[in-house]
Amino acid sequence: MKYLDEFRDGRLAQGLAARIRREIEPDRRYALMEFCGGHTHAICRYGIEDLLPAEVRLIHGPGCPVCVLPSGRLQAAIDLVERERVILCSYGDLLRVPGAQGDTLLKAKARGADVRMVYSVSDALEIARAQPDRSVVFFAIGFETTTPPTAVVLRQARREELGNFSVYCNHVLTPPALRALLATDFSSPHQEAATRGAGVVNGFIGPAHVSTIIGTRAYEFVATEYRRPLVIAGFEPLDVLQSILMLVRQLNAGEVRVENEYTRAVGAEGNRKAQQLMEEVFEIRPSFEWRGLGELPNSALAIRPEFADWDAERRFAVPAIQASDHKACACGEVLRGVKRPEECKVFATACTPDHPLGSCMVSAEGACAAHYHYGRFRQAVAS
């Protein structure tokens, strides 16, 4: 397949892996965090860890939009669809994410709520057009990648004066989350020994799709303020291996730069038009809760007052629900890279993709789900 097979060539992968092995300095450790769930998925699906030397360790970060949605916001959506009898449209993975007490949108659907899976936000708009007598709410989540399409549809709804359509906005921003990870001080020797937090991450594999929107410049602070190298990488397995090699080279040379491996799609400034769209339709929330990371300032988007009529939170007074995650669930630590999925005591026992206790076990991009589906045999061998 054009533009895909080139990035999945097994021989090239073996060559890259050999080069990584050659360039590794044996007394150095290379703890690299892939920030994006898409990378986690690619790493597990292609068995990339099997190609890497022991000195290189990959740590999963908080870059799965489904995983970082706090259960309170999910529960609020369940309450909304059941109380207001709206048609609630969302992307597939969200339907299985547990809210408070393990309730999910799929369970609400089984109870009779009108919950519909859509492939894009424009599908939700189409449902609203087709059913003018029903109120349609789109449950919007995702990083900067999925935000511009939501903006386009909100503008369209306003242009058409579509009174029965609104958006429950849960879009979040990547750089504040990265900043929160980096600001965690795990630098003391004691803590370094006791934890494996972001403080001991030597370098970052930066987001692919998100960067097409915000550009490489948005990550400069990682190098300048926090002295960590970061390589923007595409989601194909060869992209990931190439970016690991680039990080290894930077670390060996003592360099700290933002590099771009994904040059075929990402530029320094990103997509200006998409940024303008986001600016026109959304404003930054002063604070937003992230699962695993807590309240982060300026880390999420709300719909601007000019679009208030299409803002589900204004139209329906969506309650602010504080719901704590299951006590045994270590999603928070997994999302911060402090724990590996298999170190969570309910991983693959009480928490499985069929009966998830936490969000990381739901999405295909969640670290726990990726480990469960693709890498569980390693745990079995170890035990």
Next chain:
Amino acid sequence: MSSRREAYARKLDLARGCVEIGHGGGGRAMAQLIEELFLAAFDNDWLRAQDDCARLTVPTGRLVMATDSHVVSPLFFPGGDIGCLSVHGTLNDVAMAGARPLYLAAGFILEEGFPLADLKRIVESMARAARDAEVPIVTGDTKVVERGKGDGVFITTTGIGVIPAGVDISANRARPGDAVLLSGSLGEHGMAVLAQRENLSFDAPIESDSAALHGLVATMVTAVPDIHCLRDPTRGGLSSALNEIARQSGVGMRLREAAIPVKEPVRALCEFLGLDPLYVANEGKLLAICPAEAADTLLAAMRAHPLGREATLIGEVVADPHGFVEMETVFGGRRLVDWLSGEQLPRIC
């Protein structure tokens, strides 16, 4: 049959009419629907007897019986429809025991208001599939549910067949060292239905692979009577079929990703939606597990049949107390090919 049909005041309007509650009521309307639609399409001696059952002559040996309900949406899709699917699905379930299918029964649940023209298309497609397979539909049933309580048409088919002497095929017979063979490329049925359902159009349209596999199976058991397992990877795809066999036989599997055929349009659509072809449904493919020493003979026999032309050796059975189905990726890494959890859902970004 013809003299009875003349007793009705007016013929069924198969062009513009629709299913009415009376068509399932057991009265004259139902008799007319059966005679003018089902009997006309499936026409054979057993049905012509118009009893509530069919009297069947069966050869000696072990009989196989399988039943399957079909609720596909949309009812019509590129490469097939619910009618041919309901024949192929059950014939294949019978064939996966290595059996020769003999007879089929069909039960219809129709929704009030369903266009008779569409029903006619479906019934004629069933009749064609059964004729091509040389397996008659010998008895049936029709019920009508109120508008809104069905999804147009649901079809349940039951098939019986007979296993040739010396054949013992079961999902609990996979043994370490056995070869795992696949009859062709994956995912065409599932992606054809999904593309149709979601109105996704592409330059290279994907057609369902829906087909009756008992001819291929007959060729295979003739070449290698000691086939250990056969399975058609329908819902849940290749991964579910292999995990079922691994669990039932208490073994593991090692697959090679590079050996598993997936056609380009299927790969492209799966990429687009973030789906894995290993989990996508097939309706005209089969998996075979046989002793390693018979693999070449079986592969040659499969490739000599039109439905097995692209057959490949995709891996082997291994001893593994965990029952894991593992795969060597095109990269040389390893991954699990796990059971499907719930439904495969498209990714967000």
